[in-house]
Every structure is written in structure tokens, then in C-alpha cells.
Amino acid sequence: xxxxxxxxxxxxxxxxxxxxxxxxxxxxxxxxxxxxxxxxxxxxxxxxxxxxxxxxxxxxxxxxxxxxxxxxxxxxxxxxxxxxxxxxxxxxxxxxxxxxxxxxxxxxxxxxxxxxxxxxxxxxxxxxxxxxxxxxxxxxxxxxxxxxxxxxxxxxxxxxxxxxxxxxxxxxxxxxxxxxxxxxxxxxxxxxxxxxxxxxxxxxxxxxxxxxxxxxxxxxxxxxxxxxxxxxxxxxxxxxxxxxxxxxxxxxxxxxxxxxxxxxxxxxxxxxx
Amino acid sequence: xxxxxxxxxxxxxxxxxxxxxxxxxxxxxxxxxxxxxxxxxxxxxxxxxxxxxxxxxxxxxxxxxxxxxxxxxxxxxxxxxxxxxxxxxxxxxxxxxxxxxxxxxxxxxxxxxxxxxxxxxxxxxxxxxxxxxxxxxxxxxxxxxxxxxxxxxxxxxxxxxxxxxxxxxxxxxxxxxxxxxxxxxxxxxxxxxxxxxxxxxxxxxxxxxxxxxxxxxxxxxxxxxxxxxxxxxxxxxxxxxxxxxxxxxxxxxxxxxxxxxxxxxxxxxxxxxxxxxxxxxxxxxxxxxxxxxxxxxxxxxxxxxxxxxxx
Numbered sequence: 001x002x003x004x005x006x007x008x009x010x011x012x013x014x015x016x017x018x019x020x021x022x023x024x025x026x027x028x029x030x031x032x033x034x035x036x037x038x039x040x041x042x043x044x045x046x047x048x049x050x051x052x053x054x055x056x057x058x059x060x061x062x063x064x065x066x067x068x069x070x071x072x073x074x075x076x077x078x079x080x081x082x083x084x085x086x087x088x089x090x091x092x093x094x095x096x097x098x099x100x101x102x103x104x105x106x107x108x109x110x111x112x113x114x115x116x117x118x119x120x121x122x123x124x125x126x127x128x129x130x131x132x133x134x135x136x137x138x139x140x141x142x143x144x145x146x147x148x149x150x151x152x153x154x155x156x157x158x159x160x161x162x163x164x165x166x167x168x169x170x171x172x173x174x175x176x177x178x179x180x181x182x183x184x185x186x187x188x189x190x191x192x193x194x195x196x197x198x199x200x201x202x203x204x205x206x207x208x209x210x211x212x213x214x215x216x217x218x219x220x221x222x223x224x225x226x227x228x229x230x231x232x233x234x235x236x237x238x239x240x241x242x243x244x245x246x247x248x249x250x251x252x253x254x255x256x257x258x259x260x261x262x263x264x265x266x267x268x269x270x271x272x273x
Numbered sequence: 274x275x276x277x278x279x280x281x282x283x284x285x286x287x288x289x290x291x292x293x294x295x296x297x298x299x300x301x302x303x304x305x306x307x308x309x310x311x312x313x314x315x316x317x318x319x320x321x322x323x324x325x326x327x328x329x330x331x332x333x334x335x336x337x338x339x340x341x342x343x344x345x346x347x348x349x350x351x352x353x354x355x356x357x358x359x360x361x362x363x364x365x366x367x368x369x370x371x372x373x374x375x376x377x378x379x380x381x382x383x384x385x386x387x388x389x390x391x392x393x394x395x396x397x398x399x400x401x402x403x404x405x406x407x408x409x410x411x412x413x414x415x416x417x418x419x420x421x422x423x424x425x426x427x428x429x430x431x432x433x434x435x436x437x438x439x440x441x442x443x444x445x446x447x448x449x450x451x452x453x454x455x456x457x458x459x460x461x462x463x464x465x466x467x468x469x470x471x472x473x474x475x476x477x478x479x480x481x482x483x484x485x486x487x488x489x490x491x492x493x494x495x496x497x498x499x500x501x502x503x504x505x506x507x508x509x510x511x512x513x514x515x516x517x518x519x520x521x522x523x524x525x526x527x528x529x530x531x532x533x534x535x536x537x538x539x540x541x542x543x544x545x546x547x548x549x550x551x552x553x554x555x556x557x558x559x560x561x562x563x564x565x566x567x568x569x570x571x572x573x574x575x576x577x578x579x580x581x582x583x584x
Contacts, residue, residue, distance in 0.1 A: 099296070105303065266457065
């Protein structure tokens, strides 16, 4: 039994080393000079060039990395705040208010989750051209202000977390439905809303394909900047890796602080699905 | 008298307001989703169909050509090459990914020390953006400076030019995909495994069923919904594979000099945003959709059978 347990720990340890090593490697190369990157045996410990590489990163003309970081920060915060607000509001309506066509509309929302995003990328781009939004930040923000996944998640959460008696009591008190949402439902939804916020923020920060289609290299998001590094400076590994490191740090921080909630969110979602 | 009348008015006004609130507010609350979806989801979808029936170039000149784009597509060897690549990479990536995820989940589904640490460890790749993953792994798989070639060199294998061939580029890209998603799928399986009641296993134990037999006969059938869920999600993701092969080939939409790792999504992008042939690109988009539906359907049937009733 003990032997078997050792084998379990060993296997899991190997899995974690494989999971974490590329992140560590990202850090090692970002702190080195280019001439050691191809050496065998490869360098396994960090060097002292991180500052210099990050400085080069922000000076790399084709990448516009600083602007990419700022754009992604603005877009991610805007999409997250708006998604949490609109999805919790709609989730509350679907879970707790009675109205004609409720179930049909909910099924419709679920159905939209099955549609692959890339299908609509060309016409979506043409819509942006019509609106004059190519190469603007709103093009990567406005279409994503509310998500089907979020509405469904918030509805499921509201069903469990908000007792009907609480809402009935508020109605008897004469509260309007928005007041009920704001002061009764939203506080109760907080844990679920936090999970939605985490996923939305991570998803928006990491989004690549749509920004690549609608933005230009002079006004990129951070992932677009990374792809510019990989395209324009593909022999300069320390520069590219400094970019991936800086681009990953915000999410690494989020993960270390909220890792438990993220894991809980994935596992709970899985049980319900 | 006056105050009383004012009161009645106020009551009437407030009851009107509350009736309005009851009947109209719910629609206002759910409206943002439908408005945004109509503009940025539904309309583009319908429009893709419309555009795909036209010879539609950059400047907006368009002529209706019926199904010509689709006819051309069926005779286009580059398109079929992209389809084959996409399906090939999907198989090479998802089969080991889901099997390893199953193994990891069954290991994590035990009373272990440091469970949160272990779970966070296997999930760490999820925070890395796909673009960052592609950059790091492209270096690991580079011909002259990569760790992969160094490691196979240790056991005496000659260095491989990973980008040059189909099998090697597919392998490198599959490793990128699997590194990012295996832990996530493991957590989904783990969540499903935790809902299986202990006494099912105890009963099997009493009947003398081995651990392996318990795994195939109890665990797998009981987590069937989770298996189907992950298979469908992997299918949707796999048929749209784009970022990893794009950055593996230094951002070229051609996916290697001989298109050895060009996916359908890359082909669509190339037609629309490099050749500015929106009509043809939209036809490719529809084919991606059909591909997803077909492959998802096949996978759904297969995974239902495999993890289903006893043979």
C-alpha cells in the first residue's frame, strides 16, 4: 500500500514538473543572453539579464509591447466588469423572475454557446469596417460585453444561492426588481460572480485570434504583441521570452491569489455540465 | 380630503409602476445579451452564408455566384490538405491528452497530502496564453537550439527538423495543445469521479474485482457525461486550431513551406485576410462548421459506446 502510494506521488510529481517546467524555462531564458540559448547542455538556472531584456522588449518597435499591455488591461477590465454586471442581471431574471418565454429564451442562449466563434470572424470584421471600428479598442471590447456562458453560470448560481423567501420579503416591502437585484441578489451571487470574473479576465487577456484579425500591429493587444515578437524577432529568443514572461505575470498573480476559486469554478461547472 | 386623494393617486401610481416592473423589467434585464448577440453573433453568421455565395473581394465589389465557391473548394487540394492536417493533429493531440487526463484524475482522486498544491500544479499551464505557449514550445522544438533535440540526443537520436515534416510538426503542435489542456480536463474528470459513491467500490471490492477492473467497469461508465463533455469541447477546439501552428511557423498563415501544418482555420484566415477573398473565406468558414458538427457527432457516438454499456 505504501509502495503504491509512493508510485502515485511520483507520477503526480512528474506531471507537475512537466506542467511547471515551461514556465520556469520562460523565466530562465528571459534572464539570459541569446548566445547561451542554444548551448548543450542548456542553461537551467536564471542569469542576470532580465532587466536588459525587458528594456529591449519595451523598445522593440514592431511589437508596441507597452501599448499592448495597456490595451489588454483596459479591454480585460472593461469586459470583466460589464460581463459580471449584465450576466448576473440576466441570470437573476432567468432564475427568479417569471415572464413569458423564459424557458425558450434560456434554451436559445444555451444554443448560442455551441456556435464556434471563428465561423463569424470574416463577417464580424466586415461589420467592424462598416462601423469604422477596425484597429480600435472597442472592436475587441463591445462584442464581448456579455456572454452566454456567463448568463447560464449566473442563473445556475442564483437558483441555489438566493432563497425565494428573501425575494418575496423584498417584494412585500415594495422594492423594485432592480433594487432586489442590487441589494439582495448581487451580494448573494458574489462567490459565483468572482469565478465568472476570473474566467472572463483570463479569457480576455489571453484572446488572440479576433484581435489579430481586427487590429493592426500599431495598436495591438498584448497577445498580438507577442505574435509580433514571434514573427518579426523570431531569432531573438531572450526578447520573445521576456515578452511571454511579462505577459503571463498578471495572470500568474491572479492564479496564485485565486487559484482555489478557479479550481472550484472548473470542478463545479463540470459537475453541473 | 386632499391628502387622502393624493395618497390614492400615489398608490395607483406605485402599483402601476410595480406592474410595469413585473412585466417589462425581466426583458430589459436579459436584453443586453440578445442585442449584442444579434449584432455581433447572429448577423455575422447569416452574413457568412450570404457572402459565401458571392465573389466578394476587398473593395466590396460582389457578384452572386451561387455555389461556385463551394464547388471550387471541393476541387481545391490545399483545402483538403488543411482538412487532413486539422483532423490529424486533432487525433494526435486529443487521444493521449484525454487518456493522460483520466490517469491524472484517478491519481488525484485519492486521499493525498497537499491536494490543493497538486491541483494547482497540474492546472498551472491554463494561465499561460496560447500565444505564449506557442512561443515557448517553438523554442523547445527548434532544430538547432531546442531542448527536445538535446534530450533525444542524450539517447543517441539524431536531431530532428521538427517543422519539416508532417509527423514531426504535428507532434510538436500536439504537445503544445496537450501541455495547456490536460490538467484542465483532469480536473473535470476528477470532479465527476468525486460524485461516485464510495459504496459502489466497496461492493466491487467484496466481489473481488481488481482495481483496474473497477476503473474500467465502474469509474469510466459513471463519469461518461464528463467524458463526452471533454470530447466535444476538444473537438470544437481542435477543429479551430490556429494559434499554435501559426506561431510555430513564425506567424506564417501557410503553415510551413509545403503547408505541412496548415489548419482549416489558417486557410480561412489566409483566404480572407491575406488574399482578401471574403467569399471564398466564408465558404471555408461554413466548411469548418460542418466539420465540427460531423466530427463532434462521430465522437459523441463513439465515446457514448466506449464508456457505455458492457459488451
